Amino acid sequence: MWLRGRETRASQRFGACGRPAQYAARRGCPHGALPYSLLRAPGSSQGAPQRMSRAVFLDRDGVLNAYLPGDYAKTPDELLLLPGVGAIVQKLRAAGYLTILISNQQGVAKGLMTPADLAAVTAKLRAEVPLDALYYCPHLKSEDCACRKPKPGMLLQAAQEHAIDLSASVFIGDTPTDAQAALAAGVPFVLVLTGQTKDPAGFSPTPNAVAQTLSEAVEWVLGSPRLERGVNEPRASSAKAAHEG
Template sequence: MTTSEIQAVFIDRDGTIGGSEEVIFPGSFELFPFTTDSLRTLKNADILIFSFTNQPGVSRGDAQFDDFQDELTSFGFDKAFICPHQHGEGCTCRKPSPDMLIQAALEYGLKLKNCVVIGDRWTDMIAAQRAGCMKVLVKTGSGEKDMAKYRSNQFFGEWLEAVPDYIAEDLSDAVKWIIMK
């Protein structure tokens, strides 16, 4: 796939665009120094950029859905797809489910095979695999730990099959790889 064929890039929040592997609520969240330029590079290539993130603090009452939505769009995302549910709540949108990706495809008329997912967790790679997207794992956030689990065969079945198409040092490296396609 060439850059001109890429319709959208879905990017995880915590550990991928900033913060750490821990959830940091809106107002305290800080972007990595390269994030703004990376998002601008994708926009300049006429690629839609979406955040897709699990934020269970919303259902616990620790944060508001709109605060995440407002924060992410202020960073430059075209839209944020947010799962507000806790693990085990029985929703269908929580990663590793591909439902947020499918919802975006329906809303924006996307072919998911022409989309890329960038994230720091293996659940991001599974969601991308299930949706048919290209997969880029960044080493920031939980990326190094998840790569170590993969390399030591701690992932099984479809988890093992979600091998990233590219392993990037960070979001900037991931975007450079996408643009060079």
């Protein structure tokens, strides 16, 4: 589901799984589980013919900000952005990619933070990182919703709403659930080692590339001519793949 506009209202009433009660009947999840976004891409319009766009999908925790093992960034002060991420993401936009956040945030459903808290954290993120759209799944893993990674629901919704060619796009993440969602959506995946995963050995599903940092991952995206033609790179297990075009 979309929350239109630049930020949510703190007074909006959310159900137990973190979504407005009026969306409880949505299909695909017993709790109306569709991801919500806090920003619509500039210039996007539904119903009008659009040329297919390329996108780089980005996980949040461990990719854009410091990974907090067993915890969540519940306040703006707890969102510790990694060095230079704003400029790095801007390189993708300058190259013509949409930059779209795809993030599980079950801390909302756990009651550890409110939707207003998440909106405040997101405001800080947006002030520093140029993102065209943001999708969050606020539900518990046990709810088996359609949006929570490793399911591809958020990617598929973003593709539909922003006319994205998934095969010509990339997902940059740090966990197997990120990789599984990318694989299910037919999106090449780049693993970065700044978050939950520190050693790519045995990582499954095998990523297309492994990068030490987000900067290296972006270098791989921008240097991969096969992505420009919409052809998936062969999946590679070596960290050297992050530097191979």
